Amino acid sequence: MESEYYIGIMSGTSLDGVDAVLVDFGDNHRASCIETFFSPFDNTLRSRLLALHHSGEDELNKAALISNQLSHQYARAVTHLLIDSALAPRNVIAIGCHGQTVRHCPEIDQRYTIQLVNAALLAELTEITVIADFRSRDLAAGGQGAPLVPAFHKAMFMDSNSRRIIMNIGGIANLTYLDAKKPVSGFDCGPGNLLMDAWCLQHTGQSYDKNGQWAATGQVIPALLERFLSADFFTCAPPKSTGRDLFNFKWLEGHLQGNESPEDVQATLMQLTITSITHSIKQLYPAVEAVYVCGGGAHNLQMMNHLKNALSDMKVAVTDELGVQADWVEACAFAWLARQAILKQPGNIPSVTGAKEERILGAIYSA
Structure with missing residues (x-):
């Protein structure tokens, strides 16, 4: 069957680094993990990310600069996947990038979530369409925005x-x-x-x-x-x-x-x-x-x-x-969520998040 390639990128709460996977949905629309790549965070970046979990001096500037830094690290991970699989950017339909969570406040009186990534920059660096900001729409619909x-x-x-x-x-x-x-x-x-x-x-x-x-x-x-x-x-x-x-x-x-x-x-x-x-x-x-x-x-x-x-x-x-190795399940999930966004299909489950209805998740940054 004809291949249908997506890339999923996940950097989670553990702050250990970036998980990136190349996934093929061409086999009856089921995810088949083709290539994987892990890029560890250095101690300086990890410390800066930890600091942004709390209010501090000049945090907006710091968050913007770290978003750019993360996007360059995400892009390098994508490059490794493409080299290892002998694919070109044009062969990949989209990247699903979770970004790095620094705040998650789903309480009714707050209801916001922040994942750091400059998705526009990532699209420019990779020449691949990027879908990011998956959680906000579920939150806007009354959900927790997680787990997705x-x-x-x-x-x-x-x-x-x-x-x-x-x-x-x-x-x-x-x-x-x-x-x-x-x-x-x-x-x-x-x-x-x-x-x-x-x-x-x-x-x-x-x-x-x-x-x-x-x-x-x-x-x-x-x-x-x-x-x-x-x-x-x-x-x-x-x-x-x-x-x-x-x-x-x-x-x-x-x-x-x-x-x-x-x-x-x-x-x-x-x-x-x-x-x-x-x-x-x-x-x-x-x-x-x-x-x-x-x-x-x-x-x-x-x-x-x-x-x-x-x-x-x-x-x-x-x-x-x-059929999916334990280390790569979450990154594969964001490749799948990117595909759902491209197909204009829901990505949340209201019985899980508490949202009032299903919603298409993610903001699309075209290549």
Whole structure:
């Protein structure tokens, strides 16, 4: 069948870098991942992005300059994909670029979201049509603007014979429940890796806890876990979404008494992620048969083992078994969302985000 190429670009809450994928939708309109590329953020850019999560001096100028810097890094990732696949810009229909979230405030009295990218510049640099700003239209329609990936999960992973959950553990953990007999549902469960990564960097100098090995040397502090779980977010009913606006280092430090050992805090942060995920699944989807994990958390062997033990009556695996490698699911989702925009098809699911109706998502910057 004739190829139908799109590129998806995702840089998430974890702030580790840029995931870029070349996707072909020519096989019965299903996403086939052709090439992938990862471009890490350097420490300076990561620090500047973290600073923009809070009000500060000259932040509008800083945000504009970082948007340009990010767009150049996105464009370099696109160039790598094209070289590796021996394609020219004219062969790609569009790029779906999520941009870098620095604010996400879906509350009724605020309702705005900011993802940094200069989409016009990215279109100029790549000579490919760019679709960006996917979240704003859903917010304008009364939704949370997130999570958006459940629509892609439905298109890719729905199975008429099983009830399954797609569990993304990135900086934030979010799930999608797929049952062919029911509307799709999904929401953010709480922090995924972002608090663990921040604590690990602070105390070990490493950007993440490989395989959860450091957390495994500590013990969960029950009282601390209870304080973490007392946040109103965990008792709110879906639809709901969150990010660094709530779950940040200041929030973490505000729950500490100061005499905890660092490795015990790390173990407790891992347990926070595990508990918020497993409680969500058991309370809302007790009949689910399988949980498929994607995102960086899929590589945390300690956390995966804990999830398997806590969800022992369900199959727990990674999305690789469903045909999309765990590292690339979200980037593929934004290639799919770009295609939806080009085809003038909805990209949101109101039962997930809370929007009043389906909406076509994204602003188009033609090449």
